[in-house]
Amino acid sequence: MTSLWGALALVLVVEGLGPMLLPKQWRQMVMALGEQSDTQLRRIGGCLVVIGCVLAYQFLT
Numbered sequence: 001m002t003s004l005w006g007a008l009a010l011v012l013v014v015e016g017l018g019p020m021l022l023p024k025q026w027r028q029m030v031m032a033l034g035e036q037s038d039t040q041l042r043r044i045g046g047c048l049v050v051i052g053c054v055l056a057y058q059f060l061t
Helices: 002-021 023-034 038-060
Strands: none
Touching: 002 023
């Protein structure tokens, strides 16, 4: 369970870096994502999930 909390903490750190360091570019990126179709967003989300699972497997085994 401790690993899960550690992973969540790292996600929050990484997610916070964009708006903290580059707020204008981050806003533009979020607006561009909002203009994508549902299919494109699902593909992006699916790729991120697969990459995250592979990385988690590599680091945790």
